[in-house]
Amino acid sequence: MLPDKRQIEICISPALYHKFHKDEAIVVVVDILRATTAICAAIENGAKEIRPVSTLEEAREFKNKGFWVAAERDGLVQDFADFGNSPFNFTPERVKDKTIVYSTTNGTHSIRMAQKSAMVVIGAFINFSALKDLLIAENKDVVMLCAGWKDKFCIEDTLFCGAMAEALMASNLYGTSCDSTYASIDLWQVAKGNVLQYIEKAAQRHRLKKNKLDDVLEYSFSFDKTKSVPVLMGDAILAYKKDKWEKFLQIKKGEAINY
Amino acid sequence: MLPDKRQIEICISPALYHKFHKDEAIVVVVDILRATTAICAAIENGAKEIRPVSTLEEAREFKNKGFWVAAERDGLVQDFADFGNSPFNFTPERVKDKTIVYSTTNGTHSIRMAQKSAMVVIGAFINFSALKDLLIAENKDVVMLCAGWKDKFCIEDTLFCGAMAEALMASNLYGTSCDSTYASIDLWQVAKGNVLQYIEKAAQRHRLKKNKLDDVLEYSFSFDKTKSVPVLMGDAILAYKKDKWEKFLQIKKGEAINY
Numbered sequence: 001m002l003p004d005k006r007q008i009e010i011c012i013s014p015a016l017y018h019k020f021h022k023d024e025a026i027v028v029v030v031d032i033l034r035a036t037t038a039i040c041a042a043i044e045n046g047a048k049e050i051r052p053v054s055t056l057e058e059a060r061e062f063k064n065k066g067f068w069v070a071a072e073r074d075g076l077v078q079d080f081a082d083f084g085n086s087p088f089n090f091t092p093e094r095v096k097d098k099t100i101v102y103s104t105t106n107g108t109h110s111i112r113m114a115q116k117s118a119m120v121v122i123g124a125f126i127n128f129s130a131l132k133d134l135l136i137a138e139n140k141d142v143v144m145l146c147a148g149w150k151d152k153f154c155i156e157d158t159l160f161c162g163a164m165a166e167a168l169m170a171s172n173l174y175g176t177s178c179d180s181t182y183a184s185i186d187l188w189q190v191a192k193g194n195v196l197q198y199i200e201k202a203a204q205r206h207r208l209k210k211n212k213l214d215d216v217l218e219y220s221f222s223f224d225k226t227k228s229v230p231v232l233m234g235d236a237i238l239a240y241k242k243d244k245w246e247k248f249l250q251i252k253k254g255e256a257i258n259y
Numbered sequence: 260m261l262p263d264k265r266q267i268e269i270c271i272s273p274a275l276y277h278k279f280h281k282d283e284a285i286v287v288v289v290d291i292l293r294a295t296t297a298i299c300a301a302i303e304n305g306a307k308e309i310r311p312v313s314t315l316e317e318a319r320e321f322k323n324k325g326f327w328v329a330a331e332r333d334g335l336v337q338d339f340a341d342f343g344n345s346p347f348n349f350t351p352e353r354v355k356d357k358t359i360v361y362s363t364t365n366g367t368h369s370i371r372m373a374q375k376s377a378m379v380v381i382g383a384f385i386n387f388s389a390l391k392d393l394l395i396a397e398n399k400d401v402v403m404l405c406a407g408w409k410d411k412f413c414i415e416d417t418l419f420c421g422a423m424a425e426a427l428m429a430s431n432l433y434g435t436s437c438d439s440t441y442a443s444i445d446l447w448q449v450a451k452g453n454v455l456q457y458i459e460k461a462a463q464r465h466r467l468k469k470n471k472l473d474d475v476l477e478y479s480f481s482f483d484k485t486k487s488v489p490v491l492m493g494d495a496i497l498a499y500k501k502d503k504w505e506k507f508l509q510i511k512k513g514e515a516i517n518y
Contacts, residue, residue, distance in 0.1 A: 019411055152278055152439070179461055179462050182460040182461075203438050
């Protein structure tokens with residue numbers, strides 16, 4: 001570990017996030033099957049913003065107020081919701097210029113949990129290169145937060161983190177002294193030759209199959225299908241744009257001064 | 260996953276244990292560097308029993324009552340203690356027929372945490388085959404609990420779990436649908452050709468080096484240096500013996516009836 005390098009850490013469960021939180025780090029929230037893949041698709045397809053909410057009660061309240069709501073638990077669309085959790089739900093026709101309130105089993109809670117860090121971005125294989133470029137441009141320590149499955153470790157999120165850690169460390173700007181980062185990189189080495197075959201080991205792959213929701217697999221493990229990086233600004237997730245982000249930071253700073 | 264097979268799960272942090280606890284499972288507590296390796300060495304070398312305590316305050320109280328006390332935090336022996344956390348501390352000359360009260364940074368807390376399961380056993384590379392044989396003879400679901408480092412994932416405990424999961428599954432009596440079990444097995448495949456080289460990635464290896472405590476590495480990753488399996492009976496860890504264990508279960512059952 002060279003002290004002048006930015007540090008990468010991987011948190012494999014939201015239940016451990018308090019051990020990893022750093023105010024000054026960028027947090028990449030990862031829920032490959034399917035929340036963060038779906039958010040990347042929605043933002044790419046022109047959704048104005050996504051509002052992540054942790055509980056179904058909050059999601060239902062927003063529905064009653066007239067919002068478009070995506071809400072899922074254990075893979076299944078909730079009866080009051082307009083959308084489920086498949087990235088294929090969020091087509092341009094359905095999402096363009098809309099605000100969508102979003103609640104999922106694991107992913108949206110993780111996003112809210114990280115909101116006190118310097119920046120929260122949404123990571124998926126489908127926005128891999130765009131995200132990597134933004135992380136390098138921001139030049140901060142990176143914590144990758146796996147949404148996992150009900151606080152347990154899951155393979156698919158870890159593979160993404162391993163792939164991203166490998167790519168960042170190849171830039172020579174990043175280092176790590178974090179055991180889960182080394183382990184994730186090595187797991188990615190084992191899997192990357194045939195990710196779709198490797199993912200047969202993942203419990204979530206079989207949950208999706210059981211519910212006939214596994215049409216998303218090939219898409220979810222494809223690199224660079226989208227070019228935008230969803231970023232949390234206050235209560236909403238928007239496509240990252242440099243000028244918008246800087247304005248948001250100024251406002252946030254102003255608010256902090258006003259306290 | 261065939262339903263007639265015993266199930267293996269791996270819990271990579273004590274902070275997640277509540278997600279894995281099953282009353283009817285055997286819990287294998289793993290803290291390779293160095294608590295569970297040290298306990299195996301102490302029991303093999305004739306210690307009468309080890310009493311794991313979670314806090315230093317408890318350890319100090321026992322010391323004041325005249326017990327032999329092993330107490331360590333962040334790798335360093337506590338000033339009031341007779342022993343530190345190195346397996347080389349627990350020589351036959353020092354431990355034979357003694358009761359030793361034991362408190363470590365991560366390991367002893369994990370042992371107490373699991374005590375409501377059917378059986379808590381102590382796992383290390385140095386008692387690998389003896390432990391594997393006992394697990395197979397007991398014929399129960401197995402939860403391996405990594406002590407980790409301050410609730411974070413650590414490589415060395417995960418490697419042990421991967422090795423043990425591989426060995427149990429090779430018996431064809433065990434299966435898994437647990438992502439961390441598959442990942443641990445694959446990590447073990449990467450490491451097993453040269454474990455001492457692989458362990459250079461582990462943060463704990465460098466913590467030990469910094470404190471000049473890394474003389475234990477080769478021993479800690481050696482298979483089958485000991486033949487006994489330490490098992491928790493009530494408040495104490497003893498060498499497993501079938502007749503003693505059955506008597507303990509009868510007493511426990513009797514106590515339950517008496518409640």
